[in-house]
Amino acid sequence: MKRLVWILLFLLRSHEGICGNGVSFTKHPTNQTLSQGNAARLGCAVQGLTEPDIFWMKDGEKLYSTDQMFITLGEQHWETFHSVKSVQQQDAGQYWCEVEFHDLTFSSERAWITVEGVPHLVQEPQDVSTFPNVPFNLTCAAVGPPEPVEVLWWLGGVQEGEPRPSPSVLHVQGVNSSVKFYCEAKNTRGISVSRTGTVHIKVLPAAPVKLQVRMVDNNVTLSWKPGFSGYSELSTCIVQLSRRSVWRWDLPQQEVQVPPHLQVLSGLRSHSNYSARVSCVNEVGASPFCPWLHFQTPESVPSAAPKNLTFDLSEQQLALNWAGLQEEELQGRLLAYKVQWTLGGELQEPLLFKENSAQLSGGGRFFNASFQVSACTSVGCGPWSPPVLVLPASVQVPVQRSHMWVGVLLGLLVATVVGLLLTAVNHRREKETQFGPVFKPPGPESSVSFTAARSFNRNCAELQESTLDSLGINEDLKNKLQDVLIPERLLTLGHMLGKGEFGSVREAFLKKEDSSFLKVAVKVLKSDINSSGDIEQCLKEAAYMKDFHHLNVIQLIGVSLHRRPVQRLPIPMVVLPFMKHGDxxxxxxxxxxxxxxxxxxxxxxxxxxxxxxxxxxxxxxxxxxxxxxxxxxxxxxxxxx
Structure with a gap:
């Protein structure tokens, strides 16, 4: 109730400049008209408060100034000032001071600071891009005080007409070449000059630059940087693509909306040579094409199975032949042909051959065996050919239903013969080793042997272990790291511990010679780094760490190489001790x-x-x-x- 009475008393006394509880303004700021560059000072005094919180307002916003001063005029009587050392146009406006008391705010009377000086430009003319001899407008606006303000135009160093009131719009009938312009604003205090603008004539854009291709898995993305736009916004870019084999095949060009300045290329053949170039278009027309960029798409698994699988069976050997794949069917560089065979319903160890033929010694043991062949690239193996059953030439397998019983009898007869032959020769042949000869029958009997490579998995190609020789690094660095190279198969990568600009750090387990596991940290270079220089820089750091022997400097455990299916170079992995508490x-x-x-x-x-x-x-x-x-x-x- 007392608070309500206090507020009513304040409202009744406000016309006398007296605030509730005897709080009153004894001095108010006064209007000031100043020339630009002069000093301004506003004063305000309040009585009735022990330590008043007085602050200044300008155009409704609180001023935060380090120049504000407080002077004691007497007991509970305070005066404050707001000073501007050199007033400019932005200092012009309405000012007052306020004081807070018992959650209420009281305001002094309001005063204006008016700044007189040379005109203040509020709208300067902007650059113009146009076609030759096409009309356009230029705008310039300035204010005082003092008023009035007049505007004078200059175009190409020549005065355009007489001064006209601000704001001013200059209508230009058109130009046929680039020209400079500006405006002058004048009042009784002086002249202000605007920025110098330029009229640009729109022309053809320049050819794009920095054309590059990025390949991730089977996605091919072409990107580029726009060249000079010709003073006109680019609307589209034209991508031309050709495939290079024996002949050059030009593919339909693609029109791309820009930005962004990139295009995902689809429908490309795997392991094929392509060329691409780009032109960009503005209102005037198309730019010249940039130089051709040549690139090769990643390998893929073969799209077709080898055809015409045939065999020639004798007592000494089994000869297999099949047709090689065409380039567009292979979709990569042929690593080997994989031959898969079954005997008695059981799948046997697959065999690998470099050529599209194979000679297997000991022909008798392949009676009633079924053979299939598949082509393999570094990515994996393609589809299997239809199975071919190996039978003696004298055995015919009728397909008519009425003679099915003949096939059954012949099958039983062949199975019996095969069983006897296998029993007779089983003790004479040696088991194929992983990388040794297939069969070595004793005696002078001639045989054909071959060396089997590592077997392939059709769904997930098994990659050969990478060596330092495959990185293209210098010999000194290679020799220094040779004794700390860790086979990739001994590492089991876990979750990511951290990630940086050049790669990531992952938790891992290293299998030791005693088959136990050591918890380590593996520093993995980014997968999109494909240059030998970047890889060599990473390995130089590892080579330095190899020689560190100090309690407070991390020592290198080793270096491993992660082989990537579709990339020429493996990813270096630096193996370091695991730090339990992190960084x-x-x-x-x-x-x-x-x-x-x-x-x-x-x-x-x-x-x-x-x-x-x-x-x-x-x-x-x-x-x-x-x-x-x-x-x-x-x-x-x-x-x-």
Whole structure:
């Protein structure tokens, strides 16, 4: 109730400049008209408060100024000033001061600061892009005070007409070449000059630049940077594509809306040579084409099975022949033909051959065996050919239903003969080893042997182990890393621990010689890095780490190479000790901001500092500069070292 009475008293006394509880403004800001560059000072005084919170307002916004002063005029009587050392047009506006008391705000009378000076440009003419001899308009606007303000136009260094009131629109009938222009705004205080604009004549765009192709799995994306636009916005780009084999085949050109300046190329054949070029179009027309970019699409599994699989059976050997695949069917570089065979309903060990023929010694053991063949690239193996049953030439297998019984009898007879032959020769032949001769019958009997490569999995091609020789790095680096090369099969990658600009760090398990597993961290280079230079730079860092022997510097465990199915170069993987507590930066954040904060003693923090210093000192003695010392690059092991 008392609060309500207090508010009513304030409203009744407000016309006398008296605030409730005796709070009143004894001085109000006054209107000021100043020339640009002069100093301005507004004053305001309030009485009735012990320590009033007085602040200044301009055009409804609170002013935050370090120049505000407070002066004590007497007990509960305060005066404040707002000063502007050199007023400009942006300082012009309405000012007043306010004071807060008992959650209420009281305002002084309002005053204006008016800044007189040279005209203030509020709209300057902008650049124009146009066709030759096409009319266009230019606009210029300026304000005082003092008023009036007049505008004078200059086009190509020549005055256009007489001064006219602001704002001014200049109508230009058209130009046939590039020309400069600006406007002048004038009042009694002086002249202001606008920015200099340019009339550009629209022309054909320049050819695109930095054309490049990116291949991820079977997706091929063409991207480019637009050249000079010709002072007109690019609307579309034209992509021309041709396939190069024995002859050059030009494919239908594609029109692409831009931006973005890229196009996903679809319907391309695997392991084929292509050329691409791009032209871009604006209002005037199409640019010249950029130079042809030549690229080869990734390999794929063959699309067809080898045809015309035939056999020639004798007592000494079985000869198999089949037709090779065409280039468009192979879809890659042929690694081998895979021959799969079954005997007695059981699948036998598959065989690999470089040529489209095979000679297998000991022909008798292949009676009643079924053979199929498939072509294999580095990506995998294609479909199987129809099965072919190996029978002696004298045996005919009728297909008419009325003579099915003949086939059954012959089948039983052949099975019996095969069983006897297998029993007779079983003790004389040796089991094929993984990489050795197939059969070695004793005696002078001639035989044909071959070396089997590693078998293929049709669905997921098994890749050969990568070596340092496949990377194209220099001999010194290769020799230095040879003794720390870890076969990829000994590593089992786990979840990702961190990710950076050049790759990621993953948890992994390394299988040791005693078949036990060691938990490690694996630094994996980004998969889209395809140059030997980038790979060599990564391995140089590993080579340096190989020679580190210090408690506070991580030592290299080894280097491994991850073979990629569709890429020429494998991805280097640097194997390092696993750090239980991760990087120092994250560890410190978790100690304060994690779900379960914990205290770190001063002794522990000093220990971190000493460990870092010792590690850096060691690197310095080896003439190595770190260049990126940060908490994120310091790792903590299980001993908090």
């Amino acid at each position: 120092l930066h994250t560890f410190l954040l978790l100690s304060r901001l994690g779900e379960h904060p914990f205290d770190l003693s001063l002794q522990t923090l000093l220990g971190f500092m000493l460990d870092i210093s010792r590690g850096m000192e060691y690197l310095s003695t080896r003439s190595i500069i770190h260049r990126d010392l940060a908490a994120r690059n310091c790792m903590l092991n299980e001993n908090m070292t």
